[in-house]
Amino acid sequence: DTGVSQDPRHKITKRGQNVTFRCDPISEHNRLYWYRQTLGQGPEFLTYFQNEAQLEKSRLLSDRFSAERPKGSFSTLEIQRTEQGDSAMYLCASSLDGSWNTEAFFGQGTRLTVV
Amino acid sequence: AQTVTQSQPEMSVQEAETVTLSCTYDTSESDYYLFWYKQPPSRQMILVIRQEAYKQQNATENRFSVNFQKAAKSFSLKISDSQLGDAAMYFCAYRSAIQGAQKLVFGQGTRLTINP
Numbered sequence: 001d002t003g004v005s006q007d008p009r010h011k012i013t014k015r016g017q018n019v020t021f022r023c024d025p026i027s028e029h030n031r032l033y034w035y036r037q038t039l040g041q042g043p044e045f046l047t048y049f050q051n052e053a054q055l056e057k058s059r060l061l062s063d064r065f066s067a068e069r070p071k072g073s074f075s076t077l078e079i080q081r082t083e084q085g086d087s088a089m090y091l092c093a094s095s096l097d098g099s100w101n102t103e104a105f106f107g108q109g110t111r112l113t114v115v
Numbered sequence: 116a117q118t119v120t121q122s123q124p125e126m127s128v129q130e131a132e133t134v135t136l137s138c139t140y141d142t143s144e145s146d147y148y149l150f151w152y153k154q155p156p157s158r159q160m161i162l163v164i165r166q167e168a169y170k171q172q173n174a175t176e177n178r179f180s181v182n183f184q185k186a187a188k189s190f191s192l193k194i195s196d197s198q199l200g201d202a203a204m205y206f207c208a209y210r211s212a213i214q215g216a217q218k219l220v221f222g223q224g225t226r227l228t229i230n231p
Binding site for chain 1: 218
């Protein structure tokens with residue numbers, strides 16, 4: 001296993017289009033997180049799954065955003081009717097259920113540019 | 116809500132020297148966890164060091180150590196013997212110890228440059 005994988009690495013889309021990103025976590029990890037990182041800022045939490053259950057969603061996750069993890073393995077993040085303000089790096093992370101110091105491993109991210 | 120502040124957008128240090136990155140946070144909780152993450156250019160974020168708030172002893176990982184001041188809500192990172200490979204964005208992060216709380220709250224980051 002080579003770590004958390006995200007696809008695509010880069011996406012350019014026109015305003016109003018829908019986009020979908022995929023995250024493949026480390027295989028035995030049951031926790032999966034999505035974060036958004038804008039230029040010059042730290043990542044901001046979007047949502048979190050434990051297995052297939054979406055347990056927490058940030059207020060940042062508007063109605064245009066939806067995330068799924070149908071079989072408790074890979075996850076998708078869809079943005080509908082994209083806006084220029086959606087331009088950011090979308091980071092996925094995964095971790096193994098356990099003690100507090102279980103490390104979250106991050107993917108390289110998907111950079112979205114909305115034109 | 117918890118907040119994390121990194122007041123140094125950029126820092127630079129000579130190779131082999133020591134540098135300290137600052138981080139302060141705000142929380143009403145008594146138990147929590149603190150982390151420093153490193154994000155090299157175009158590469159994924161990796162964990163550098165972590166600290167449990169109830170432990171008074173400062174965490175150390177090889178050349179990386181922290182100065183955790185709970186009363187002051189301060190959590191600085193010291194990098195000794197800086198190496199070129201240490202150049203990256205560094206993020207301080209907070210996580211609640213409340214059962215089920217999983218999200219990390221990040222600071223704005225500090226860009227560290229290592230001068231050869």
